[in-house]
Amino acid sequence: METNPLQEEHNHVISISEINSNHLASMYQKIAEPPRLLSNAAGKPSCSIFRVPQSLLEINGKSYQPHIVSIGPFHRGEPHLRMIEEHKWRYLGSLLSRTEPQGLTLGSLLSRTEPQGLTLQHYLKSIEPMEARARECYSETIHLSSDEFVELMVLDGCFLIELFRKYGRVVQFERDDPLVNMLWIIPFMVRDFLRLENQIPYFILEHLYDLITTSEDRQDSVKSLSFLALNFFNNHMNRPDEVIARLHYLTGKHLLDLLRSSVIPVDHVEPGQTTPSHIIHCVSKLRRAGIKLNPPKEYESFLAIKFKRGVIEMPKITIDDFMSSFLLNCVAYEQCHKSCSKHMTTYATLLDYLVNTYKDVEYLADRDIIENCFGNDEEVAQFINNLGKDVAFDNDRCYLSKMFGEVHKYYGDSWHVYWASFKYTYFDTPWSFISAFAALVLLILTLLQTLYSLLSYYHP
Known part of the structure; x- marks a missing residue:
């Protein structure tokens, strides 16, 4: 007697009792739990503070980790950052000594009478409504209680604002302040303030700044928070004071994004449509094709790069510890944030295209395009190659896509190549x-x- 295959399939019944109920419950629990290490908020435009991807950490790990100061929750409580953590409380106390009402006591704080002035309680209460919005700025779940999170925002925010105001001479430094008198501390803090993982939302800083500053301060545009912050970082960028003054209106997602936005020229907009483009060759090959690289006489930013009649006009950039850290963290930020432009990634890719060996760095240094304060030419070449390594980039949708196409077309002109190659070989x-x-x-x-x-x- 033949057996119907369909009947056999229907007779094959799975007994639920065969499945371990505890294991089943564990699986359902994992399904119900939202991701923590890369939360659902990480894909939203509101999320702007990320853990650096592991692929980039393996190449330039130390450039993404804070060395002496923690800002925000990702590196909070790490032992090697404890020294500056103690000074945060000192700076908060210095701030409260100016904003708290005179003669304030614990009894008056606990009473229902509102004292005239800003107390610590005022700062904490003002941040509480922003807690949920601030948590959504982080790419992973922050395991802090509500009180701890609000305390962190107030402590770190007030520390940054107090430091910026003292550095901008709005408020006087204490005479024996070790953060200023020990020359090695400020350069390390400047770099740590620009680590992608070491940020707090900028709207928290703006809110606290509005609470702290008096109405007289706010009437003067050069005393804006953006101006004070950019002025603090400018000691390592050496931009003219009038440039910083023009940028007082800027804002950002956090301090890294603020400084990144300040170096993007206003008229440099990434194309809305795809522009067919190509990669360009290294400096040595471009020179053989008759393409020169020169710094322009005037420029607004090192990102303002142009190609005219066989010459790439490339503004000067100083490669040092600050700029290397800044570039790396900007590229990491642009790799993670879906809504921001990719200007720094484009610039990093251009440098990677141009530099293959130390000889390319040597030429760019001779042309006054790179000022090497980083190490020998071989180390700069290695840094530039690592800067563009394992980075997702679209040649056809970047602010230099038109320039890439023009350079490629010029390079492909056989007459230019033959004549330039002859001159390069015999008359260089x-x-x-x-x-x-x-x-x-x-x-x-x-x-x-x-x-x-x-x-x-x-x-x-």
């Missing part, structure tokens, strides 16, 4: 010119000797 240095000239003279003499021998043979 005085010795090569002398050798070429000597070879030409020898060739002429050989031809004359041959001609003389022929004439002597036919007309003895």
Whole structure:
């Protein structure tokens, strides 16, 4: 008797009792739990503070980790950051000594009577309504209680504002303040304030700043929070004071985004549509094709790069500990944040295209495009190659896509390439010119000797 296959399939019944109920419950619990290490908020435009991707950490790990100060929750409580943590409380106390009402006591704080002035309680209460919005700015779940999170925002925010105001001479530093008198501390803090993982939302800073500053301060635009913050970082960027003054209106997602936005020229907008483009070759190959690289006479930012009649006009950039850290964290930020432009990623990719070896760095330094305060030329070349390594980038949708296309077209012109290659080979240095000239003279003499021998043979 033949068995119906469909009947066999229907007779195959799975017994639920065979499945371990505890294991089943555990699986359902995992399904119900939202992701923590990369939360659902990480995909929203509101999320702007991320853990650096592991692929980038493996290449430049130390450049993303704070060295002496923790800002925000990601590195809170780490032992090597404890020294500055103690000074945060000192700076908060210094701030409260100016904003709290005179003669304030614990009894008056607990009473229902509102004292005239800003107390610590005022700062905490003002941040509480912003807690949920601030938590959504982080790419992973923050395991802090509500009180701890609000305390962190107030402590770190007030520390940054107090430091910026003291540095901008709005408020006087204490005479023996070690953060200023020990010269090594400020440069480390400047770099730590720009680590992607070491941020608090900028709207928290703006809110606290509005609470702290008096109405007289706010009437003066150069005393804006953005101006004070950019002025603090400018000691390591050396931009003219008038440039910083023009940027007082800027805002950002956090301090890293603020400084990043300040170096993007206003008229540099990424194309809305795809522009067919190509990669460009390294400096050595471009030179053989007759393409030169020169710094422009005037420029607004190191991102303002142009190509005119066979010359790439590339503004000067100083490669040092500050700029290397800034560039790396900006690229990491642009890789993670879906809504921001990719200007720094484009610039990093351009540098990676141009530099293959230390000789390319040497040429750019000779052309006054790179100022090397980082190490030898080999170390700068390695840094630049790591800067563009494992980075997602779209050549056709970047602010330099048109320039990439123009350089590629010029490079492909055979006449330019042949003539430039000839000049590069024989006239690049005085010795090569002398050798070429000597070879030409020898060739002429050989031809004359041959001609003389022929004439002597036919007309003895």
